[in-house]
Amino acid sequence: MNVRVGTAGVISAMTRPNHTLFFLLLALVLTVGCKSPPPTTQRQEAPSQTSRHSRRARGTLGEPGDFDYYVLALSWSPEFCHGHPDKPECASGRFGFVVHGLWPQNTDNYPENCSTQPGLSDPTRMTDIMPDPGLVAHEWSTHGTCSGLDADAYFDRVRQAFASVKVPPRLAAPGRTFSITPRDLKQEFLSANPRLKEENLAVSCGNNYLTGISVCMDKQLQPRACEGLRDCRANVIKVPPVRGGEY
Numbered sequence: 181m182n183v184r185v186g187t188a189g190v191i192s193a194m195t196r197p198n199h200t201l202f203f204l205l206l207a208l209v210l211t212v213g214c215k216s217p218p219p220t221t222q223r224q225e226a227p228s229q230t231s232r233h234s235r236r237a238r239g240t241l242g243e244p245g246d247f248d249y250y251v252l253a254l255s256w257s258p259e260f261c262h263g264h265p266d267k268p269e270c271a272s273g274r275f276g277f278v279v280h281g282l283w284p285q286n287t288d289n290y291p292e293n294c295s296t297q298p299g300l301s302d303p304t305r306m307t308d309i310m311p312d313p314g315l316v317a318h319e320w321s322t323h324g325t326c327s328g329l330d331a332d333a334y335f336d337r338v339r340q341a342f343a344s345v346k347v348p349p350r351l352a353a354p355g356r357t358f359s360i361t362p363r364d365l366k367q368e369f370l371s372a373n374p375r376l377k378e379e380n381l382a383v384s385c386g387n388n389y390l391t392g393i394s395v396c397m398d399k400q401l402q403p404r405a406c407e408g409l410r411d412c413r414a415n416v417i418k419v420p421p422v423r424g425g426e427y
Contacts, residue, residue, distance in 0.1 A: 242291020245328025247284035249404050252341045255280040255392040257311075258420040262389075269311035273423020276354075277347050279310045280392065281319040282338045284326040287407045294326035306335055309342050341401050348372040354421045362412045365419075369393065379405040385412035390419045 254277045261270035269275055284291055299320035300306070303313040310316050316335075324334040348368040350358075360368075362383040370376055380403040382394040396406035 240289045240291060242284075242294050242326050244294045244297075244326055247291055247326060248286045248407075249284075249399065250341065250397045250401070251281075251283040251285045251406070251409065252345065252395040252397060253280040253283060253392060254278070254342075254345070254395070256390045256419070258422055259386070259389050259391050261423075262420060267312060268307075268314070274353075275311055276352060276422055277393070279306075279338060279342050280315070281323050282327075282334075282341050283323045285396075285408065290408075291326040292322050297325055297330065299324070299331045300335060306338070309339065337401070341395075341397060344397075344401060345369075345376075345395055346372045351419070354419060356421050357418055359416050359418050361416055362414065365390070365393070365417070376403050377405075382406050382409040383412040383417075384410070385414050385417045388414045388417050390417050 257269055257275035257278050258273075261267065261273065264270060269278060299317055303316035306316045307313060310319070320331055320334065324331065327334045327337070329337065348371065350368060362385070365383055366378055366381050369381060370378065376395070380396050382396070383390070384392045384394065394406065394409055396404045396409070398404040
């Protein structure tokens with residue numbers, strides 16, 4: 181008996197149908213098609229340099245100075261460096277919270293790339309709190325240009341915003357991994373910063389590890405309620421230590 185397989189995968193017999201062959205081929209197709217995907221690892225790589233924090237609102241082209249408030253995005257460097265050990269900030273391993281950015285934000289979106297105004301002539305002047313010149317340049321072109329300030333004034337404001345937030349003692353330089361709820365993490369920030377309220381903060385995490393915390397501020401850098409930010413939904417998160425500590 182001659183058997184022919186058509187381009188559409190239909191098997192036809194030149195004389196009579198061979199049901200046994202048909203069902204054997206059908207079983208083979210179903211077996212191959214139903215293979216389970218490979219399991220994912222328990223802990224995935226940390227977010228990239230440009231997407232450490234998630235904002236529910238979407239970015240839009242904007243006009244310089246046209247925004248509602250600032251988000252001071254503080255990144256937890258030990259977790260970032262877990263997945264990006266070759267980045268400049270990870271060479272020393274001495275950083276805890278570092279400034280990811282001071283982002284102009286609206287209640288329903290956020291402006292980006294508002295002008296081509298030049299950035300700092302010497303980005304390394306910010307590397308004590310933003311320990312990567314590439315990050316400094318990126319944050320200016322993407323977010324700083326929307327502030328309505330020139331680069332010098334914007335980064336002065338970044339430094340002022342960072343200096344206004346005190347990092348809780350337990351998070352200054354932990355020597356080993358510890359676990360904490362997002363709510364308790366906020367409470368530690370509130371205890372260290374009496375002028376802040378819970379609504380001014382948003383905790384971010386990835387795979388149940390702390391990735392950062394955002395502090396919402398008005399244009400005068402006074403605390404302000406966060407809007408359009410995702411808060412960590414994990415029940416408990418792990419806080420990795422600075423280099424030399426124990427995971």
